[in-house]
Amino acid sequence: MASDGHICERRRAAERRLRVISGHLHQRDQDGHVAVSAQECKAEAPGDNPAKAATAAMPKRQEIMKWNGWGYGDSRFLFNKKGQAEFTGKYRLSGLIIPSLKDWMENTFGANLQHKAPATDCHNDVVKIVELACQHNVCLIPYGGTSVSSALECPPEETRSIVSLDTSQMNRILWIDEKNLTVHVEAGIIGQELESQLNESGYCTGHEPDSMEFSSLGGWVATRASGMKKNIYGNIEDLVVHIKMVTPRGVIEKSCQGPRMSTGPDIHHFIMGSETLGVVTEVTMKIRPVPEYQKYGSIVFPNFQQGVACLREVAKQRCAPASIRLMDNEQFQFLKPQVSSIFTSFLDGLKKFYITKFKGFDPHHLCVATLLFEGDREKVLQHEKQVYDIAAKFGLAAGEDNGQRGYMLTFVIAYLRVLDLCRNVKERIVRECKERGVQFPPLSTCVTQTYDAGACVYFYFAFNYRGLGDPIHVYEQVEHAAREEILANGGSLSHHHGGKLRKEWMKEAVSSVGLGMIKSVKEYVDPHNIFGNRNLL
């Protein structure tokens, strides 16, 4: 728990400046990180940057110090093979052996090394923190591990003290239930850590947002996250069995851990995506045995239209692999190094698969789908055959792939008019950039995923700001125009990437009565707006 105060706002301004670095088409990834090294930042960030010092020094200090006491994090006593206490770490006493320490502690304090204190209950700590925040009218912004789209930015109009509530120490797996295939976890755990710990027991959740190395379970719940393997494992709402959340009104949780309840509306859905009601402290999720076998693949299409039609047919036949993503031609050009490897393996694939047709595809129209199959080996191979059979019907070709994946920026779900939506939004971005004085062609490209009843489109956009007076403002204007175009084409926001912009999306997404319902819940649960990030309301 550290007080950030208003430094956030300045830091964010610096970060946003990095989005459009002159001469480089760098893009902020999902997790608010910028794809340049610290070295480059220093050289290129324009003007005075007070946040830089903080980001360079402070995190390093935090990393090496104990979070809960004095001294270095790696300073502790361990017992060596002879049972002697030995001081660890890089402190000047490190390596010191104190043979009598154990006896001394046992005799002086009555300590018994066999006796371990039960783990502290982080949930109750959060209850106390929230109570204190209410008592002293302090604004709380929980922090899981990322801050995509400025979700954790402090609202400039906030006059109270703001406390950033870091959940990263609340990261234990509390139990695994192998009968019902569920896991109960503290919500501060980071995705990668959760999967890796579960893997040790032979299980996985299958929830893999691209940010899984940084984003937390609590964040997934609060923002209604989606993962790349949702075709098989489902999105966060399909994976969650039980949620515990601390709010100013008290703790919200269901009394039972059953897989489905119909006692009234499902209150989990009041929580998922809410962002501003409280702190998610514990979650029970579904788990599955780790898939025995994984296989990546790719399909090359003569054009985007054919690719969309194929993905639609795959959805119709309900045989979508764990992941299937279709890149447009611009994306294909953009990812040439990756694509060349796709092509190599694709040509190898020609020898392995029953390819029906292979015409001279035009590299300026061609597009590629990347696929990931998971399961037991025999089923994966059957599944792969089924999908490639569909691809073949479209006069296309399929091959194996090394399965690299990129980072995505903005997500929407389209409906019905996928092709129109993709073309219109991409053209609008190009047009808006031009009209606002951007002197170089912007990157305006998309990737689609499939849903039973529609599609999900990821848009990427970046531009070279050389010669622009206020590039941030231009960026925001173009982003706003793209949103307008998406809405006009029947789309909406589908993923956890709303942040401060989610407010705008929501206004358009639900009727005023829908918005009123959400507000009435907020007013009941958090009448003094303690959870005041103002992302939604």
Added chain:
Amino acid sequence: MASDGHICERRRAAERRLRVISGHLHQRDQDGHVAVSAQECKAEAPGDNPAKAATAAMPKRQEIMKWNGWGYGDSRFLFNKKGQAEFTGKYRLSGLIIPSLKDWMENTFGANLQHKAPATDCHNDVVKIVELACQHNVCLIPYGGTSVSSALECPPEETRSIVSLDTSQMNRILWIDEKNLTVHVEAGIIGQELESQLNESGYCTGHEPDSMEFSSLGGWVATRASGMKKNIYGNIEDLVVHIKMVTPRGVIEKSCQGPRMSTGPDIHHFIMGSETLGVVTEVTMKIRPVPEYQKYGSIVFPNFQQGVACLREVAKQRCAPASIRLMDNEQFQFLKPQVSSIFTSFLDGLKKFYITKFKGFDPHHLCVATLLFEGDREKVLQHEKQVYDIAAKFGLAAGEDNGQRGYMLTFVIAYLRVLDLCRNVKERIVRECKERGVQFPPLSTCVTQTYDAGACVYFYFAFNYRGLGDPIHVYEQVEHAAREEILANGGSLSHHHGGKLRKEWMKEAVSSVGLGMIKSVKEYVDPHNIFGNRNLL
């Protein structure tokens, strides 16, 4: 739209009396119908029964009269093969041919038979009705087609006029979108009608609650319904893409028909299961091509424990058929006529399937699972093999079946302790009956379904009330005790069968803050409690 006033209460009392008919173990089915003929009711219903006259005469009159004008429902003009107008139906003018009618109408009114008036917009009618109800402070109770567990019973404490809003005429399929595989339907349509109309176009929703011959789409949404084929098609929350609902505060709907949105909490979940917020007028649902092939089957287990273990393994391997239900031994005894046919086909099955072991199963412990597989033929056969392979691992035997299905009464989801829960609840029912003076052994039996992360248990209970002073009261006390036992064993209500009892379930299911959130939505959407059935709040 007909004014029911307080007659409902009296009618219900009569219906409830029928639940426990002396000398017969009759059971009310899901839809509030009693499994005895009208003849039997007359003979056996105790005492004076004012509602009987209404149910005997009124519905028949309603059936034969036009709902929207004067005269019989089957009275109309049709044009015969010669193009002559012919009067239809059973009225005394029926069969009359009026050759000049067409010319007369065209010349007199300028009518053109090619020109058809566009369908009236039922949704707007509902908007007007709700506005009027608000203006005159009239309580509205929408009626879809059933009233299980007294959900549509008029609250005795209600002092305002109560209007029963019959949605049965709002039953059109407005469009089918074959690209996105969705259908947009007026919410008054009855399940059977929806499936049958969709089937004509080659599609289905796959949502099949046992009440599908009587229950409506709007009712499914309002009560958060589950269907017997949920393993493949999902429950109502998985099938719904868009909901339009008229409330006293205005119309609630999302602005887009995308398959997933993450602009904030999903407001569909504020509606699904709410029962008391408004009238669902239109719904967009997912559809699928009608499965090419269906196959029923059954598995016989030496005892209930083995059956539960097998269903768990099927869930673990994620290969549950469209439907899989495990009957306990009492159910097996109860359904003997059905079971004998299962056995016949089961023995036939021995010749067809690779049965590993067939020990002399004890008929007093034996239990049976019934299965339904759906899909294309080849996959169904593969799927069947996979499930029967699992069954074989449990030392069990599998065979084909004619696939009859029964009606269920009370539903709960159990978690972890399925066997304990089943045993405890069944024993509690028997004990409670005995303690309350029931002189004959009650029917106390259960059926389980499987979920990824748990199980769903259906309990059946009925008793012979001969010699009891107030059998209704005993019935309610035993039902209450069963609920207590279910909650104590970690279960909750999983299905749409809450009705007036749902209030009790919900109090236990969500913490007081959860209940407060639901209340805050109700207070915002319907501050004067126009939708006053009081099922939840």
